[in-house]
Amino acid sequence: MRVHIKRAIERHALADYPREACGLIVADGNKQRYVPCRNIADDGADFHLPAADFVAAEEVGRVLAVVHSHVDQDAQPSEADLVSCEATALPWHIVAVGQDAGDEAPSVRGWHSFKPTGYVAPLVGRSFHHGSLDCYGLIRDFYQRELDIELLDFERPDDWWSKPESGELYLENFEKAGFVQVTDGPRYGDVILMQYRSERTNHGGVYLGDQPLKAEPYLYPVPNAMLHHAMPRLSERVVYAGYWQDITRMIVRYQQ
Structure with a gap:
């Protein structure tokens, strides 16, 4: 320089x-x-x-x-x-x-x-960074790596869920990203929309069920699993039950 x-x-x-x-x-x-x-x-x-x-x-x-x-x-x-x-x-x-x-x-x-070397953040265990390494960023990376589907990205202001002028980003954009609401889920790959410590639908995860991650096959199995990334935690797989079901507001499915 x-x-x-x-x-x-x-x-x-x-x-x-x-x-x-x-x-x-x-x-x-x-x-x-x-x-x-x-x-x-x-x-x-x-x-x-x-x-x-x-x-x-x-x-x-x-x-x-x-x-x-x-x-x-x-x-x-x-x-x-x-x-x-x-x-x-x-x-x-x-x-x-x-x-x-x-x-x-x-x-x-x-x-x-x-400089760029081809680095990709793991699906499980990545640090949280709003706007890139966040819950929607994890959903996009899952769809790209596991399903070979490129989802739209959306600008998401910091702390948007506490700003009325920002709207309901998940609820307003899931159809634009190719998803429809379903009532027969969850199935593998469905996106679970939740209210996480908020009065608004501000969090999303991907339902895995009992299937492993192809990109990270070395991980131990988690039954009835959901992949998600909640602030300020590392991304993780959790059993989709209890608290996570309680805060679920909608399940949406990708339509090609």
């Missing part, structure tokens, strides 16, 4: 502390530039680079890399970083910034750069 770009990124990261900073490196003719972007994540310890900023950067030049900061931690990529790097098909750079008690100002603690 060119020195002037590295210094521009560090200045941005330090200025935005304690929120994560994010931006893009672009090729502007035969030169490279760092384009600072907005972080619109509700939680400043995370980042969400808006699509409009990416489009604006593309008007400057070809996007070469994605950059963001880590706040009060090291620069090693999280599981969500690795997955998002694959999705962008671009190199990523992380700068770590932090401030200890007694420090007058935050400082740069380290750097880490990486």
Whole structure:
């Protein structure tokens, strides 16, 4: 990375502390530039680079890399970083910034750069990251890996279930994604829609029954299983009974 770009990124990261900073490196003719972007994540310890900023950067030049900061931690990529790097098909750079008690100002603690290598998060045991590694992200990955079906993705604002203006994302979009409500389920592959610690239908899982995961055959069997990813837990298979049945509001089935 060119020195002037590295210094521009560090200045941005330090200025935005304690929120994560994010931006893009672009090729502007035969030169490279760092384009600072907005972080619109509700939680400043995370980042969400808006699509409009990416489009604006593309008007400057070809996007070469994605950059963001880590706040009060090291620069090693999280599981969500690795997955998002694959999705962008671009190199990523992380700068770590932090401030200890007694420090007058935050400082740069380290750097880490990486690029796509084909990484995929496991279906069971992945960490939670809303917008990618969340309950709908797990449903999409299950359908792609286990059933070879590519489901639509949907923008989902942070904490949407507590914001009336966001609507009912699951209830408003399951038909657009190719699903219909059923009353004879659940069957293998059906999506179970639930109200998880909310007054709204904000959570989804996939019914597995007694079938194993083809992508992860080494896992121990779970009878009458549901695959799901509830915040802030790791993704897991649970017995679909008791609490999970109690909070179920609808079962939907994919129609080709």
